[in-house]
Amino acid sequence: MMKDIVKLGLVLAAFAAAACVGLAFVNLATEAQIAVNAEKQLNESLSGLFSEAERFEDLSAELKSPDDGVKFEAAYLALRAGAPLGLAVKASGQSYGGPTTVLVGVGLDRKIVGVRVLDGKDTPGLGANAMNPTFFVDKSKKTTFPGQFAGKALSDPFEVKNDVIAITASTITSKAITKMIKVAADAGAVRLEASAQATQAPATGGM
Amino acid sequence: MKRLWKIFKQGIINENPLLMLMIGLCSALAVTTSVSNGVGMGLAMTFVLLFSEIIISLFRKVIPSSARMPIFIIVIAAFTTIIDLVMKAYFPELSKSMGVFIPLIVVNCIIMGRVEAFASKEKVVDCVADALGMGLGYTWVLVGIAALRELLGNGTLAGVQVMPASFQPILFFILPPGGFLVFALFISLNIWLKGRMQKAEAKSAAKAEEVAA
Amino acid sequence: MTKIFIIALLINNVVLMRFLALCSYVGMTSDVGQSIGMGFAVTFVTVLATAATWPLYHFVLAPLGLGFLQILVFILVIASLVQLVEFYLKKNVPGLYAAMGIYLPLITTNCAILAVTFENISNKYSFIESIVYAVGASLGYLLAMVLLAGVRERIKNSPVPGFLKGTPILFAATSLIAIAFMGFSGLVK
Numbered sequence: 001m002m003k004d005i006v007k008l009g010l011v012l013a014a015f016a017a018a019a020c021v022g023l024a025f026v027n028l029a030t031e032a033q034i035a036v037n038a039e040k041q042l043n044e045s046l047s048g049l050f051s052e053a054e055r056f057e058d059l060s061a062e063l064k065s066p067d068d069g070v071k072f073e074a075a076y077l078a079l080r081a082g083a084p085l086g087l088a089v090k091a092s093g094q095s096y097g098g099p100t101t102v103l104v105g106v107g108l109d110r111k112i113v114g115v116r117v118l119d120g121k122d123t124p125g126l127g128a129n130a131m132n133p134t135f136f137v138d139k140s141k142k143t144t145f146p147g148q149f150a151g152k153a154l155s156d157p158f159e160v161k162n163d164v165i166a167i168t169a170s171t172i173t174s175k176a177i178t179k180m181i182k183v184a185a186d187a188g189a190v191r192l193e194a195s196a197q198a199t200q201a202p203a204t205g206g207m
Numbered sequence: 208m209k210r211l212w213k214i215f216k217q218g219i220i221n222e223n224p225l226l227m228l229m230i231g232l233c234s235a236l237a238v239t240t241s242v243s244n245g246v247g248m249g250l251a252m253t254f255v256l257l258f259s260e261i262i263i264s265l266f267r268k269v270i271p272s273s274a275r276m277p278i279f280i281i282v283i284a285a286f287t288t289i290i291d292l293v294m295k296a297y298f299p300e301l302s303k304s305m306g307v308f309i310p311l312i313v314v315n316c317i318i319m320g321r322v323e324a325f326a327s328k329e330k331v332v333d334c335v336a337d338a339l340g341m342g343l344g345y346t347w348v349l350v351g352i353a354a355l356r357e358l359l360g361n362g363t364l365a366g367v368q369v370m371p372a373s374f375q376p377i378l379f380f381i382l383p384p385g386g387f388l389v390f391a392l393f394i395s396l397n398i399w400l401k402g403r404m405q406k407a408e409a410k411s412a413a414k415a416e417e418v419a420a
Numbered sequence: 421m422t423k424i425f426i427i428a429l430l431i432n433n434v435v436l437m438r439f440l441a442l443c444s445y446v447g448m449t450s451d452v453g454q455s456i457g458m459g460f461a462v463t464f465v466t467v468l469a470t471a472a473t474w475p476l477y478h479f480v481l482a483p484l485g486l487g488f489l490q491i492l493v494f495i496l497v498i499a500s501l502v503q504l505v506e507f508y509l510k511k512n513v514p515g516l517y518a519a520m521g522i523y524l525p526l527i528t529t530n531c532a533i534l535a536v537t538f539e540n541i542s543n544k545y546s547f548i549e550s551i552v553y554a555v556g557a558s559l560g561y562l563l564a565m566v567l568l569a570g571v572r573e574r575i576k577n578s579p580v581p582g583f584l585k586g587t588p589i590l591f592a593a594t595s596l597i598a599i600a601f602m603g604f605s606g607l608v609k
Contacts, residue, residue, distance in 0.1 A: 008274045015278050019285040019492060026289050027488040033296035041299070071544075094423070096605070097432060099543050121306065123437075124240040124381055169378075172605070229587060232442035233531050280499055280528075284492040292488060307538050310491050314531040316443050383437045384598035391591035395583045 042103075045116045046076055046088055049105035053078035053085055063191055069093050070183045073101065075191070083199055086113050087192040091184040095176040097122040100130070102146070102177060104184040108196060110154045112185055115146040117177065127173030137165040145174065149181055154189055158182045211336040218340030220404065224317040225348045226397035231317035234308045235349055236386045242365040245353030246346070247301045251294065251309060253342025255286045256318050260326040260334040267327050279322050280313075287313040317341060352389050356380045421552055424545075428556030430604040434532045435564035436597060441532035445565060446590060448523070455569035459562030461523040463555070465505065466533045469498050470554040473537045474547055494537050499528045532561055567597055 046056055060074040074090040086108065092101040098121030105113035122128045129135035130145045137145050145167050152163075158178055160166045166174035222228060225235050234252070238244040259282050263270070270278055291309045294302040302309060312318070321341055326334045357363055360381030362370035370376075379385045434440045441462075448458045473494050481487055506524045509517035527533065536557050540550035571593050580589050 008271055011269070011271060012274055012277055012281075015281050019281050020489065023285055023288050023488055023492070026292055030292040030296035034292070034299075037296065037299045096427075098539070119303070123383075126378070126382070229446055230443055232446070233440050236442065237439040277496070277499065280495055281492065284495050288488060288491045291491065307535050307542070310538055311440075311531050311535055313491055313495050314529045314534050316529055319529055382602065383439065384595045384602065386439065387591045387595035387598055391584065391588040391595065394586075394591065395588040398586070398588075399583070 041118070042074075042090075045103050045118065046078070048116065049088055049103070049114045050078035050086055052080055054080050056088075059087070059191065063089065063187060065091070065183060066187060067179075067183045070180050072184065072187070075188065077192070077195055078105075084108070084192060084195045087188040087195075089184040089188040090118070091180045092119075093176060093180045095120060095122055096127045096170065096172040100173075100177060100180070102180050102184070104149075104181050104188065106154070106185045106188040106192060108192065110189050112149045112152045112154070112181070115149045115181055117146050120173075122170070122173050127167065127170040129167050129170065130173055130177055135167070137167060145177070154182075154185055211332065214333055214336040215340035215343075218337065218342070218344035219347070220344070220397065220400055222341075223344045223348065223397060224320075224341055225345060226394050227401070228317075228320070230320055231315045231345065232390075234311060234315060235345070235352065236383075236390055238305050238308050239349055239353035239356055239386065240360070240381050241304075241357045241363075242350060242353045243301065244304055245349040246365075247294075247298070248305060248308065249342070249346025249349045251290045252312055252315060252317070252345055253338070254290050255283065255312050255315075256321060256342050257335065257338040258286045259283045259318055259322055260338045261331060263322050263326040264329060264331045264334040270327070275323075275327065279319060279327075283318050283322070284313045317345060348393060352386075352393060355389055356385060360385065421549070424549055424552050425556040426607055428553050429560040429563070430601065431607060433560040433564055433601055434535070434557050435561055436594070436601045438535075440535050441530050441561055444526060444530055445568060445594075446587065448526075449565055449569040449572055452566060452569040452573065455565035456562070457519055458523045458526075459558075459565045462527060462530060462533065462561055463558035465498070465502060465524075465527050466536055466554045466558040467551060468501055468505070469494075469533055469537055470540055470550050472497055472501060474540055474550050477541050490538070490541070495528075495534060498533055498537070502528050532557065564597070568594065571597070 047053065050056075056076040056078055058074070059077050060072075063072050063075040065072045070091050070093040072089055072091050076088045078085040078088065086105055088103055088105045090101065090103050092099050094100075100120035100122070101118040103116040103118055105115070107113045117131045120128060120131055122130065133144060135144060136142050137148060145165070148165055152158075156163050158164060158181070160171060160175045160178055164174065164178050218224065220227075224231050231252075234248055238248045259279075262282050263279065287310060290312070291302075294309060321337060325337050329337070354364060357365075358369065359377050360379070362368060362374050362376045377385075380389065428434075432438055435442065435445050444458060444462075449455045476493065476497065477487075477490065481490060481493065502524055506517075509524075536554050539545075540553060543553075545553060568590070572590070575589060575593065584592055
């Protein structure tokens with residue numbers, strides 16, 4: 001009886017160990033590529049927002065969300081020749097089907113440069129259209145849902161069905177994403193002005 | 208060879224895991240909003256099924272029967288993790304659109320069922336035939352459902368616009384209720400196909416008997 | 421918190437909107453009593469599994485960089501949990517075991533439980549939020565089970581069109597229930 005239990009245990013342990021070792025190898029082989037994918041997606045989105053930027057400074061540790069419903073995951077300051085061009089904030093929050101992540105860029109003129117919906121779990125055919133590059137909320141101008149925010153001033157009301165066009169039959173998704181964009185852009189604009197002043201101060205002081 | 212062909216053929220219609228055995232349904236309905244998802248899910252699941260069956264069949268003589276369930280789970284979970292990591296690394300878009308349903312291959316009853324009923328008893332070559340047959344049976348249904356839902360619900364096939372621009376997509380088919388309805392029709396279709404095939408077989412058997420007589 | 425609960429229970433119902441746990445949905449709803457037993461057994465195990473896997477991931481797997489073992493570890497935890505619950509009930513609460521026992525072995529491969537534990541991690545829920553999500557999702561499962569079981573009792577005595585006889589009619593009926601559930605989508609803003 002005892003012998004049987006030991007034998008069973010050994011066989012089980014052997015299978016579990018073999019599985020873990022095998023997975024460790026596969027993980028080692030794919031880990032780098034997965035990290036590269038995530039970085040590539042972020043870089044493409046960042047340089048898509050600020051095509052003129054030469055480099056991005058990571059400010060993720062400095063920016064905290066003022067709103068409980070929206071989390072700031074990262075923030076990047078776009079720089080050209082040492083001077084700030086704009087700030088991108090990666091924010092996530094609850095949408096209709098689960099957490100959604102957006103990347104919001106603000107410029108020095110307190111206008112939104114652009115918005116990318118990076119990740120979401122909404123219903124295909126409805127809320128997921130926020131991520132669909134061929135779904136147009138304004139068919140005549142061919143603007144996508146995140147696309148309509150480009151160039152929008154932060155002083156606008158940001159109200160769905162008022163100045164923001166909703167995705168058909170997905171008002172909840174539209175409202176949730178609009179709120180995330182507004183919160184992220186407001187915080188981003190404040191932080192951006194601070195860095196703009198910091199870089200300008202020594203320059204004017206020298207003259 | 209003929210025997211292998213027979214095993215392979217079983218999974219496609221007669222014992223189709225989705226339409227006849229009614230197992231592994233979750234992923235079949237959840238990911239079939241587009242053809243590319245259907246193909247991806249079908250191949251991922253076939254991969255896990257094939258390798259799990261091979262490994263279990265190879266070790267079938269050393270696996271003690273009282274510990275077989277946990278061992279099956281370990282093997283299936285290992286291959287599921289492999290396909291999950293590989294897809295994340297090389298097909299990030301596809302992996303994202305299928306989300307939690309890739310890790311859920313581990314509890315896909317088709318795999319557990321085939322490993323328990325087939326691989327733990329049969330030779331490796333037979334298992335390869337069985338896994339490929341079942342995998343193909345699963346994949347064709349997935350792609351079929353996905354094609355119908357994507358075409359009617361979005362006007363596209365594998366992301367390419369096929370319907371004329373004037374076609375107003377019938378959103379219903381992409382939404383969950385549409386998935387259930389399309390699936391009901393597919394089961395119905397399969398029952399009809401099976402009935403016809405059996406009738407044809409009976410007829411040819413009767414003919415053969417006549418000739419022999 | 422209530423938002424997570426309502427979304428998990430009605431708006432994103434595990435069975436009707438997310439297509440999870442369909443095997444037992446079709447297999448275990450031939451009568452109402454059975455569907456209730458299965459529903460409560462799943463609720464019980466889901467909450468227990470969440471309470472076990474959440475700390476395991478955040479205090480063991482993630483700090484050690486072993487996130488890739490998540491699938492393997494979670495399914496083994498659920499499988500052994502089901503075994504333990506079975507032993508415990510058999511010995512100490514025979515009444516409950518008699519009611520729930522037969523469903524327990526089927527629960528290991530119930531994908532709703534595993535999906536809930538994965539989503540608690542990927543949605544970055546806190547421990548309390550995870551438990552709320554687990555309760556909401558599994559009660560949603562119970563609700564869907566009871567609804568279909570009720571419909572099936574009616575179907576038994578109804579004339580069904582020939583081509584829908586058997587399982588197809590179950591999915592056609594489910595399609596209608598799902599349409600009704602889509603009406604809940606405005607419940608949370």
